[in-house]
Amino acid sequence: MNILALDTSTDRAALAVATAAGSIHAATPDPTSRHGRNLVPAIGAALRAAGLAARDLDLIAVGLGPGS
Numbered sequence: 653m654n655i656l657a658l659d660t661s662t663d664r665a666a667l668a669v670a671t672a673a674g675s676i677h678a679a680t681p682d683p684t685s686r687h688g689r690n691l692v693p694a695i696g697a698a699l700r701a702a703g704l705a706a707r708d709l710d711l712i713a714v715g716l717g718p719g720s
Contacts, residue, residue, distance in 0.1 A: 657669075658712075661715050667695060669701070671702050
């Protein structure tokens with residue numbers, strides 16, 4: 653199963669792509685800018701590092717902690 657996990661509930665956004673083959677590719681977008689500006693490029697970079705496209709994802713997990 654290919655999974656994209658992300659959390660933007662704190663000042664530091666975090667995301668990772670876990671592949672069906674067992675590899676994990678993490679990215680930490682620049683904390684000095686707004687999450688919305690950096691999140692999509694960081695997701696793209698993590699997917700490319702994993703050798704995946706968005707259509708290859710089986711699951712997207714999102715943290716629902718406090719914050720925005």
